[in-house]
Amino acid sequence: xxxxxxxxxxxxxxxxxxxxxxxxxxxxxxxxxxxxxxxxxxxxxxxxxxxxxxxxxxxxxxxxxxxxxxxxxxxxxxxxxxxxxxxxxxxxxxxxxxxxxxxxxxxxxxxxxxxxxxxxxxxxxxxxxxxxxxxxxxxxxxxxxxxxxxxxxxxxxxxxxxxxxxxxxxxxxxxxxxxxxxxxxxxxxxxxxxxxxxxxxxxxxxxxxxxxxxxxxxxxxxxxxxxxxxxxxxxxxxxxxxxxxxxxxxxxxxxxxxxxxxxxxxxxxxxxxxxxxxxxxxxxxxxxxxxxxxxxxxxxxxxxxx
Amino acid sequence: xxxxxxxxxxxxxxxxxxxxxxxxxxxxxxxxxxxxxxxxxxxxxxxxxxxxxxxxxxxxxxxxxxxxxxxxxxxxxxxxxxxxxxxxxxxxxxxxxxxxxxxxxxxxxxxxxxxxxxxxxxxxxxxxxxxxxxxxxxxxxxxxxxxxxxxxxxxxxxxxxxxxxxxxxxxxxxxxxxxxxxxxxxxxxxxxxxxxxxxxxxxxxxxxxxxxxxxxx
Numbered sequence: 001x002x003x004x005x006x007x008x009x010x011x012x013x014x015x016x017x018x019x020x021x022x023x024x025x026x027x028x029x030x031x032x033x034x035x036x037x038x039x040x041x042x043x044x045x046x047x048x049x050x051x052x053x054x055x056x057x058x059x060x061x062x063x064x065x066x067x068x069x070x071x072x073x074x075x076x077x078x079x080x081x082x083x084x085x086x087x088x089x090x091x092x093x094x095x096x097x098x099x100x101x102x103x104x105x106x107x108x109x110x111x112x113x114x115x116x117x118x119x120x121x122x123x124x125x126x127x128x129x130x131x132x133x134x135x136x137x138x139x140x141x142x143x144x145x146x147x148x149x150x151x152x153x154x155x156x157x158x159x160x161x162x163x164x165x166x167x168x169x170x171x172x173x174x175x176x177x178x179x180x181x182x183x184x185x186x187x188x189x190x191x192x193x194x195x196x197x198x199x200x201x202x203x204x205x206x207x208x209x210x211x212x213x214x215x216x217x218x219x220x221x222x223x224x225x226x227x228x229x230x231x232x233x234x235x236x237x238x239x240x241x242x243x244x245x246x247x248x249x250x251x252x253x254x255x256x257x258x259x260x261x262x263x264x265x266x267x268x269x270x271x272x273x274x275x276x277x278x279x280x281x282x283x284x285x286x287x288x289x290x291x292x293x294x295x296x297x298x299x300x301x302x303x304x305x306x
Numbered sequence: 307x308x309x310x311x312x313x314x315x316x317x318x319x320x321x322x323x324x325x326x327x328x329x330x331x332x333x334x335x336x337x338x339x340x341x342x343x344x345x346x347x348x349x350x351x352x353x354x355x356x357x358x359x360x361x362x363x364x365x366x367x368x369x370x371x372x373x374x375x376x377x378x379x380x381x382x383x384x385x386x387x388x389x390x391x392x393x394x395x396x397x398x399x400x401x402x403x404x405x406x407x408x409x410x411x412x413x414x415x416x417x418x419x420x421x422x423x424x425x426x427x428x429x430x431x432x433x434x435x436x437x438x439x440x441x442x443x444x445x446x447x448x449x450x451x452x453x454x455x456x457x458x459x460x461x462x463x464x465x466x467x468x469x470x471x472x473x474x475x476x477x478x479x480x481x482x483x484x485x486x487x488x489x490x491x492x493x494x495x496x497x498x499x500x501x502x503x504x505x506x507x508x509x510x511x512x513x514x515x516x517x518x519x520x521x522x523x
Contacts, residue, residue, distance in 0.1 A: 156519040
């Protein structure tokens with residue numbers, strides 16, 4: 001009960017802050033239908049969460065830490081504990097995706113969109129979609145590039161799906177783990193105002209990969225220049241989301257270490273993009289004249305009838 | 307007791323209530339009778355239940371029969387037949403071919419489990435096996451599409467056959483997704499429906515892709 005009362009007071013305090021910052025705002029408290037009777041925190045949500053206001057930054061970080069601590073109160077072996085990581089609505093997920101695709105300079109993705117409610121839905125399903133998009137697009141692009149060659153035989157290349165899955169899930173979960181460990185270590189040496197929990201880092205990485213989904217689809221276009229332009233563009237967008245998230249966390253540190261950290265983040269991100277392009281998409285070849293090969297009863301499956 | 311002498315119960319107040327023991331005690335009798343019945347009856351009853359569910363999938367309407375009496379026979383039969391039909395694809399090397407039997411099996415069952423967990427974590431009220439049952443039965447249109455594709459490929463493998471296959475697989479994919487959404491969407495919280503429907507869409511899209519890219523020897 002005491003925890004609940006404390007949580008309520010913290011929430012009203014937060015609401016008072018929001019109202020003070022923006023007096024014209026209407027606060028909406030969203031009451032979820034209580035389908036989960038054990039999870040009593042589910043219907044206590046921050047009022048006015050939809051507001052895209054300028055209340056971000058470091059002054060509410062301790063309050064958000066308090067709220068984060070209050071939320072996950074179920075023991076980790078119960079199902080309710082994991083339900084707290086999926087406590088997002090459709091519009092919230094769409095907002096977060098929008099925030100990762102259109103990064104606003106100066107605004108921190110974690111503070112603005114995640115706000116102590118990191119979810120695992122976004123990272124998991126964005127990674128799944130990306131895996132299948134890259135595999136399918138790579139297969140399609142190879143098909144279009146090699147179409148018309150008499151010796152070409154279409155194969156579905158199904159093994160590449162498992163390779164794509166391993167790569168992308170490893171990137172989206174192990175790199176945040178390493179980064180979180182590194183930031184915790186630096187935190188013990190240098191007092192940082194901004195610190196992120198492991199789930200928030202996973203969230204940022206997961207949502208930042210969203211831009212690669214349309215990029216992978218557009219990589220079907222068999223032009224080298226187009227592909228590289230797309231790659232640089234998407235790298236800039238998702239890289240900027242990552243940089244704007246993690247720069248405040250390391251800028252109080254030694255200048256060289258801060259720059260090295262951000263550079264390593266960007267380098268790994270670029271490596272992922274370049275690696276995917278190189279492995280899953282064959283290089284588009286120049287137009288070659290039809291080779292003079294004696295036609296044999298090959299196993300060409302898809303033949304163009306004109 | 308003199309005070310009670312005036313109290314009398316009138317004769318025409320009906321005595322209400324159940325004296326008989328509730329229905330549960332009939333079940334030992336039922337079990338006894340299904341043990342006695344011929345094997346054909348037992349099998350036909352289960353087959354009829356499975357067949358009824360297939361009909362429900364073909365004409366998806368909000369009915370609770372699919373959800374109430376779930377069984378996994380139908381999904382197993384569909385999964386095995388789909389995985390068998392996806393065999394025999396050509397490959398230059400082992401690495402480049404279509405999915406193997408075990409891969410199809412794993413994708414269908416693991417995918418269905420993940421989608422069920424996802425909907426439960428998001429606050430759905432459906433039970434685990436009910437959701438598996440629905441997702442498994444809704445693979446049926448895609449199995450039919452695979453059958454049609456194999457028949458079309460027997461006739462030839464040109465562009466026309468590809469267009470036919472594309473249309474058939476596309477239509478069946480839409481049917482599967484709509485059927486499973488019709489059954490599963492009601493049990494989700496209203497502001498999270500899209501979050502639950504999207505993984506189902508992805509699941510059937512992957513299966514449709516495997517069917518469409520099947521190329522025979």
